[in-house]
Amino acid sequence: MIELLSLSLTPLLALLLVLFVTVTFKRRQKNLAPGPFPFPILGNLVQMAWINPIEPQIAFAKLGEKYGNIMSIQLGSVYSVVLNSFEVMEEYLTKPEFSDRYFNSWMSERTFGKRLGVIVSEYPSPWQQLRRFSHRTLKEFGFGKRNKMHPIIQAELEEVVRDLKERIEESDGVLTVDGYFTISALNLVWSILAGKRYEHCDPKLLRLNKVVKEFFSSSNTSTNILFAYPEWRNWFPDWTGMTLLRNCYRETNSFFQEIIEERKDLGVYKTMPENLIDEFLHEIESSGSNDDIIFTEQQLVGIMSDFFLAGSETSSNTLAYCILYLMVNPQAQEKLQREIDAVLPHGFFPSAEHEPLLHYARATLAETHRMGSVFPLMGPRTNTEDTFCGKFFIPKGTYIIANIHKINYDETYWKDPKSFRPERFIDENGHFKTDPRLKPFGFGKRACLGESMASMSLLHSLVVLMQNFTFRPVPNEPLPSVEPVNGITNGPQVYRALVECRG
């Protein structure tokens, strides 16, 4: 029996050996970055699943210990290169040839089968025109400007405080944090994009929120089969998760289209545009058929989709993480509240002169960005030409993965990366200090477009929440886990908090 088994296994082992030698030889010949042996069909999914089947960033970090900071990974049928250190990310992701987004057929279904919007548009053109247009227009309507953003943020926070107080009364102070901050994060973006805000109980928004959450958590490089086998989406749409994504795109895009129709009916875009959508409609009309690549209605839907997806989940996950970390680190919460009480009279909203004095609050957010690693693998990048990372050849169109999580949890740099310690961002004078290695918003030209707004709104939200409430673990319940729900974005698991009003 054993003889029979070894006889039948011999050809298989021989085949694997031949494959191993061929692949190693080919990689060396082409001078590709080193990486684990790719199995037929599965590539390195086997080794990734073996190390950590859910969190690809952990698997990449572990494999990087053996293969280095520039590492080849075969994700099923897709050849990719993982960057595993701050130095290589800083060196290469700031270069023009690494400033394009990796784009695959399954991703294109969000934007009518084309590369539309800012996030996935092609570098350098039309990305440059679209990014410039969005940036200029958002700024015109208040994005990143204190005098315009502060009243919008304040109105939103007044609503959050009111809503939280009502919930505390209704539920003996126990709050379930499950995407709780998403609608207020979205309202801030939407007020400039569409001149609109939504009630926190708006059923349509709650529904869209749920759909978007599913989208983010299903789109994980390890568990979403589409990253590895994009061509399977039409053969097995349910099994690959394509049906779920198509439903998400259908619902969100028809919501955006409805808003566009509302603005068209209102007609003010012709004479006095009030927001980004109006400006875009104005451009469509004035450019006529001269610019039918950039200024089209489908392009506008693409931009709205970008801001809806990039602008809400990221900020709300960061805030939810921050509250969770403070809840399980009560000494940090007390210290933060002491600082806020000293800087701001009770009942006052923060303004421009308070921001630089809120050292511990800014350090708390920096530490949350580090520990939460909300974009653990950043936005996918690709190279526009055949090129090199150091001595390694990177063929044009390679999927470039930046392992941000790895630099945020680098023990040699942070010493105790698993401890929540805002003090690491405080200097000897008690002032907030940034750290060049903290890159939650990415690198180079393709870095986040919403950074100034996200940073401002997160600081104000944290300060106002800490002024009005204390968050504690619910007595007689286990301490909530800080382990993430992993997807394109990381967020905390649903948790319960005992919320007390502060006098």
Ligand code: HEM
């Ligand atoms: C805590 C909040 C946020 C975090 C952590 C975050 C993080 C990121 C990261 C890591 C990228 C990819 C950068 C790269 O490839 O180097 C990105 C891109 C982007 N983000 Fe954010 N983001 C946040 C909030 C926002 C907000 C509020 C908006 C919109 C108002 C926004 C809009 C965008 C857009 C449009 C891009 C694509 C930029 C491009 O490709 O040119 N983000 N963000």
